Amino acid sequence: MKRVLVGLSGGVDSAVAAYLLKQEGYDVVGVMLRTWMSDDGQESRCCEIDDAKAIADAIGIPFHPFNCTGVFNDKVIQPFMEQYLQGLTPNPCIFCNRYVKWERLMYYMKVLKGDYIATGHYAKVVKLDNGRYTVRNAEHIEKDQTYMLYRLTQEELAATLMPLGKYSKDEVRAIA
Template sequence: MNTTRKRIVVAMSGGVDSSVTAALLKEQGHEVIGMTMQIWDYSRFAAPDGETFGTCCSLDDVHDARRVAEGLDIPFYVINFEEAFQRQVIDHFCDEYFSGRTPNPCVMCNQRLKFDLLLRRARELEADALATGHYAIIEPDADGRFMLRKGRDQGKDQSYFLFTLTPEQMTRVMFPLGGMTKEEVREHAARFDLRVAEKAESQDICFVPDGDYVRFLEEERGAGKLDGEIVHVSGKVLGRHRGTYRYTIGQRRGLGIAWSEPLFVTGIDVEERQVIVGEKSHLHRDRLTVRECNWQIDPPEQPLQAACRIRYRHREVPAQIRTLPDNRAEVVFSQPQQGITPGQAAVFYDGDRVLGGGWIE
């Protein structure tokens, strides 16, 4: 029994991770309240045959979360964030694609909904903390300042998606699974006899349950507005495309053009409605610039040596990071990197500690 009993809101998604989080905290003696975000109109994305897609935040997930809460005998609430999700996540997702960038909606959902709006709701309930099932660690450093570290399970580590957390938020956020492996979490789920113990991992983007993001974008914004030319880096026109939003940096498949060597998307020019392609060597860049930096340390006054990750599954590489005006930063890599993609996050690490990050321009 935990002698320091706290009131903790658990963000319950209906999956095994958040369910185990709630069960562990209750076992430790805390007052646990389950809370699920209803973020979109589930009927809008229902398949004609009633198929259930393997994504998070579906109607089935809400039902699973409710049943887990009932089994744990804890209060449970569903909070309607549909309007905020549309404005803060879906509209941003579409804006980014139609501006020639490739967004990361999971980071945006964490930043603007889970650790902003949901954390506010938790505080309205006079909760001491908001807990989630993320695989990451929050702990104080030698000076007592909270810091974010990678989760113990390197295959599940989600620190990349959490770089937008502020030091103030980290005083009120808990990640009870950060020191566990996924296998250990499932063992706890079986021990608690949770109905979701063997539930499969969620895949794809929750509001694009069939994975067809092009169809989704065209339903949201219409088709035919950004049709144009496919242009080689040399300037030669190689063909036409049916929308710049169909392409992302590094893409090779689906270009529909013949060339003596494999071609990759190396750039997207929305103003000219051009998709720029070139050989693999044209994908390599030795630097990038990020905007909207969030530092979890004091912003460095001098160039900082750190490791930088430019995609979730990207291996970090040594880099020098130099702050720029207007909350931006320049990242210079020790060796050129392939497929640097505007709209994705670049996250800075010192070992397993997150130093900060920003959005690739």
């Protein structure tokens, strides 16, 4: 059975991605990448560990939270601030996806002996005839998130599953 690490944020999209992959017969492991601490040392509300753990428990999968606050600061916050101060309008999600989510998920995939990684992004990964991988639009274009994934490497794309690429947000909510 192939093992897939699913990045769980505590939200509905990643929860349904994990559920769908388990239903497809994968050995699913939930992983939370903690990226932010508030001034009082508490996790941010956007990526709640308790919610992600509750989702993993409800689906019946193991759960591993990992502290990624340092790499998030170095690869996302600092470059964002530098570019913003130069008068640019950076999109921190692009840097976070490439340098935090995928880079860290790939690392933990190897540590936890996984075969694939997955997220709750609305996109598709397709293997082309020439053997290279590409990101393609989700079937329901209104939630398409391919623009945030253009920096992913061939190695990352080859190891990525995106089970929500064929669903609308309403369909994902109905599954949840």
